């Protein structure tokens with residue numbers, strides 16, 4: 269393709285070093301919270317898929333949220349911070365990409381956490397997250413609360429970190445909410461999503 273472009277007079281032409289597969293796997297981490305916090309939260313932007321995943325580290329431990337299959341990126345950044353991954357979490361069963369959770373669990377020996385209603389019958393092991401389960405680190409740090417927020421999927425779960433950062437999966441975005449129609453039960457799921465937004469998330473700070 270690049271040859272064709274050059275042959276047609278284009279000059280500023282380059283190859284993607286690892287091709288489209290490399291582009292699909294690319295993860296770009298960005299620190300979200302202030303350096304002065306006693307924990308670090310990174311957002312991994314995946315431009316090839318327009319999706320995000322997160323790494324939360326505190327002391328020697330790290331947790332990952334919605335990992336993609338490029339699990340070395342999370343393991344590498346955790347190692348850079350002298351931490352190892354002790355858990356991964358899914359916000360929901362994604363319709364548009366394959367989770368790295370099972371691979372991460374196999375590699376680290378730690379559990380993949382997910383809502384039972386989204387992952388029932390899966391052929392890989394996971395531990396169920398129930399409504400408002402709380403998780404913490406060994407070192408002093410943020411608590412992670414997991415409100416069940418059905419609507420985009422029936423198992424959709426958000427993770428509220430230190431009562432400040434809401435990892436919302438596809439439940440809510442900056443200007444809109446997730447689609448309730450992808451499971452073919454839009455009437456029921458739209459009702460659930462409405463209740464989630466009005467009763468479960470509206471009480472949170474607008475930030």
Ligand SMILES: [Fe+2]
Pocket residue numbers: 360361362363364420438
């Ligand atoms: Fe989704």
